[in-house]
Amino acid sequence: MVEALYEVPLLAHVTMEPQNYTAHVQTSRCDLWGSTQVPDDTQEFAAVLTGIPKCMIKVHLNRSGGGFGRRLNADYAADAVLISKQLGVPVQVVWTREDDLRHDFFRPAGMYRIKGTLDADGKLTAWHMKASTTSRYAFRKANRAPHITEVFPDELPAGFVPNFRLEYQNPASAIPVGAWRAPGHNATAFVIQSMLDELAHAADKDPLTFRLELIGERSVMKYRDHGGDYDAQQLKVVIQLAADKANWGKPLPNGHFHGLAAHVTFGVPVAEVAEVSIGTSGNVVVHKVTAAVDCGQIINRNGAEQQVSGAILDGLNSALYGQITVSNGAVQQSNFHQYRMLRIQEAPTVDVHFIESGRAPKGLGEMGLPPVAPAVCNAIFAATGKRIRRLPILAALKPR
CATH class of the missing domain: 3.30.365.10 (Aldehyde oxidase/xanthine dehydrogenase, molybdopterin binding domain)
Incomplete structure (x- = not known):
């Protein structure tokens, strides 16, 4: 286990x-x-x-x-x-920037404990996740049940593993929380895709192979949240495409390593491969992110590429640096000197590929964000052998 x-x-x-x-x-x-x-x-x-x-x-x-x-x-x-x-x-x-930063409706913090088991062939046989995070609707009127606002009962690996259990606690919070780009998915993708990488390592399997075997030949998967049912084979195709375009498994420049993650957000499957190195001072350098997306028919290719690229950079920024802390009921950050943002020289090359299809077009404003954090974290593990289990990454790399 x-x-x-x-x-x-x-x-x-x-x-x-x-x-x-x-x-x-x-x-x-x-x-x-x-x-x-x-x-x-x-x-x-x-x-x-x-x-x-x-x-x-x-x-x-x-x-x-x-x-x-x-x-x-x-x-x-x-x-x-x-x-x-x-x-x-x-x-x-x-509002001043100080007002804006201190009086936000923040992305909920959360803790997720996962147990997974493998059989003798390295196949995933059981998945048990306990999640504790305040619903983003706690401070805004809504008729949605909390258990489908921050976690999603039909989210992978649900339906792909014979034994699946999800438990959710919605703790009361005095800190205002709300929707944040790719709500819910911005956290669960990091958690699930990181854990799948841990299981692949335990099974002594390549992370790409492990994911493709997990999906297998399944087709339409039940999904009761935004986006509705999705085709597992579309997810499989984008995973393989991202890996192919990133030259997964082939030699990289010295000191560079790959990490893979894939997620379905609001019915749109996206896979991303991050190419990462660790600097001499221990800093994380993200050189390139390769993305594959199946969002149906593309209406405006430039606009579509910009949506995915922007979401990836936004997700990378929060993965590396994003963190609000509270002490004695007060937010400790007041401006950008304390809430670090990605600098332009830190922005990686982003290579976006779309699956050409005649399916109805779907949205793109949020879908590129969820996979980037786990892709980078999985690449860091490949480079260092250290698992990143809490965000932001730079804080996690420092001893508590």
């Missing part, structure tokens, strides 16, 4: 545009200007605060300088509405 405990931290959104809103509350009407992912909720929120009927509240939508789930909450709009109501004049409220 292989057993491991994985941890993920709170993450901030740090959108390029800090939260801001403009409101003009009058006696019988209200006008709002700003960027939001939920204009209907913002309108309803303003109606509650002002007592003005929703039909007399107009939300003027502006382009957003980044959302990633942060603008699903309208707390920053409330500031402008309440002040305008009190003063009777138009008011624009712009």
